[in-house]
């Protein structure tokens with residue numbers, strides 16, 4: 001079994017948002033901030049309740065929430081795409 005992999009997360013507009021270590025299969029619904037490997041948008045360190053936007057097109061990406069006790073970006077479905085590296 002795979003231990004997970006680093007994926008690229010992009011906005012629909014093509015802007016690279018961050019690289020993320022994804023440890024399970026399936027759809028990307030949330031991104032734990034501590035698992036973001038390279039942050040191109042400044043998501044890491046944002047306070048809970050923040051709604052980061054794409055630096056390319058200004059579209060809202062989701063909201064920072066505590067999920068399972070850890071700060072995470074809960075993604076707006078349809079605003080991002082994930083790419084295998």
Ligand SMILES: [Zn+2]
Nearest residue numbers: 011013054057
């Ligand atoms: Zn965008």
